Amino acid sequence: MTRTDNKKDGAKRILLVEDDVGLQRQMQWTLDPHPMIAAGTRAEALRAFEDGDIRIVILDLGLPPDPDGATEGLRVLDAILSRAPQTKVIILSGNADHEVAVNAVGRGAFDFISKPIDGEILKLIVQRAERMYDLEEENRALRATTDKRMPGFVFGSxxxxxxxxxxxxxxxxxxxxxxxxxxxxxxxxxxxxxxxxxxxxxxxxxxxxxxxxxxxxxxxxxxxxxxxxxxxxxxxxxxxxxxxxxxxxxxxxxxxxxxxxxxxxxxxxxxxxxxxxxxxxxxxxxxxxxxxxxxxxxxxxxxxxxxxxxxxxxxxxxxxLPPLRDRDGDAVVLAQHFRNLYNREHSRNLRGFTKEALLALQSHRWPGNVRELENRIKRAVIMSDGPLITADDLELVCEGKPRNLNLRDHMRELEGALLREALAVSDGNVSKAAKLMGISRPQVYNLMGAHKRHA
Ligand SMILES: Nc1ncnc2c1ncn2[C@@H]1O[C@H](COP(=O)(O)OP(=O)(O)OP(=O)(O)O)[C@@H](O)[C@H]1O
Ligand SMILES: [Mg+2]
CATH class of the missing domain: 3.40.50.300 (P-loop containing nucleotide triphosphate hydrolases)
Incomplete structure (x- = not known):
């Protein structure tokens, strides 16, 4: 494990996980003067990560003892994201493991860049990752203060x-x-x-x-x-x-x-x-x-x-204020909040909702918005035989499908939307679109292919 000398106090560090020392040096040079810490194996990577204050990880998937596969790299990815899901992990992929890199993004990696590495693109992706990290952090801070000052104001959307x-x-x-x-x-x-x-x-x-x-x-x-x-x-x-x-x-x-x-x-x-x-x-x-x-x-x-x-x-x-039916996922978040509230108020112990009740909560149109939801939950908490609140208790019929929470589906949708926008803004010019999206031209072509397949 090597540390570069240029770590400034308090500056954000990048963890570079790459077993090829030559490539390590090249990237350190490219990203200079960014404070950086390098690791060549999974154990080193996780130790460096535990040392703290790492927001961005550049990760080569092919690490020893499996330099030609991706198992070690993916384990590092999973371990990092389960400890600190806000970390932005940028995957380095060889041409052969392109599919694996896409898969890694599906598992929560921020982005990937193909080898041989184009220094300018790497810099752009790192900048974008930093910006995203900062924005999310600002959001979290704001959310935390908001929650403190508005204790009764519940939302997830x-x-x-x-x-x-x-x-x-x-x-x-x-x-x-x-x-x-x-x-x-x-x-x-x-x-x-x-x-x-x-x-x-x-x-x-x-x-x-x-x-x-x-x-x-x-x-x-x-x-x-x-x-x-x-x-x-x-x-x-x-x-x-x-x-x-x-x-x-x-x-x-x-x-x-x-x-x-x-x-x-x-x-x-x-x-x-x-x-x-x-x-x-x-x-x-x-x-x-x-x-x-x-x-x-x-x-x-x-x-x-x-x-x-x-x-x-x-x-x-x-x-x-948008109507409740237009707030993504809020009906269930609020339902759980009111269940807890009225459990306490009426000394009841309803443990949750049946599957049908959850579906009903998600598909109902809520003409009376949060007040209607609150009243239905209050009545259900008082009347239900438990242990779970049913659609009947809510006097709702269960219709429609549950909201799709699959992260990969949503990321693919977002990716498609960004791609279409980038291509529209650049009038179909792939080089320009690639620049806007902070990825390479081949990656844009790949995305175009992938999204044509899924269209
Ligand atoms: N985001 C929320 N979190 C928790 N409780 C909420 C939320 N929004 C509304 N409520 C609750 O729903 C009920 C209705 O809210 P409120 O009286 O503020 O609505 P309103 O828009 O003023 O309605 P009206 O137009 O009928 O006057 C209240 O009991 C309020 O506490
Ligand atoms: Mg009012």
């Missing part, structure tokens, strides 16, 4: 991951946020998460439902009133805006706000100043506004039922 990131970024600002989404998608939950992860978290979140308060009372609910302002106004009352000072005001069902009040709300948003009903004094508060609706607000604007200027004021940042 990439769609919701993106929303969590938006929330995290927007929370720091005072921008007005408009949350859109079908009924039961979690708009109120998002508003609370936004407040909780904002610098205003120590002040109040005050919510008002614009649909449930009669029109003539809504103004005084929002802005407060002076004593004697109207019949029944026996004392001065603070409005939600004042109560929410230094905190957040959540205007729920904003699409139901009467047009006359919309003008007053707009005036407030422009100046952050208002008067109580029946009052003359101009008051000012420091409030962040989040609003939500399940109505098509833009359409209401077109129909003249919602003021366009107010729409733009509320909509500085828009968060659009």
């Amino acid at each position: 990439s769609q919701m991951q993106q929303i969590a990131q938006t929330i995290e970024r927007v929370a720091r600002t005072d921008a007005s946020v408009l949350v859109l989404g079908e009924s039961g998608t979690g708009k109120e939950l998002i508003a609370r998460a936004l407040h909780e992860s904002s610098p205003r978290a120590n002040a109040k979140l005050v919510a008002i439902n614009c649909a449930s308060i009669p029109e003539n009372l809504l103004e005084s609910e929002l802005f407060g009133h002076e004593r004697g302002a109207f019949t029944g106004a026996i004392k001065q009352t603070l409005g939600k805006f004042e109560i929410a000072d230094k905190g957040t005001l959540f205007l729920d069902e904003i699409g139901d706000m009467p047009v006359a009040l919309q003008a007053k709300l707009l005036r407030f948003l422009q100046s952050r100043q208002f008067e109580r009903v029946g009052g003359r004094q101009v008051l000012s508060v420091n409030v962040r506004v989040i609003s939500a609706t399940n109505q098509p607000l833009q359409q209401l604007v077109q129909e003249g039922r919602f003021r366009e200027d107010l729409y733009y004021r509320l909509n500085e940042i828009r968060v659009e």
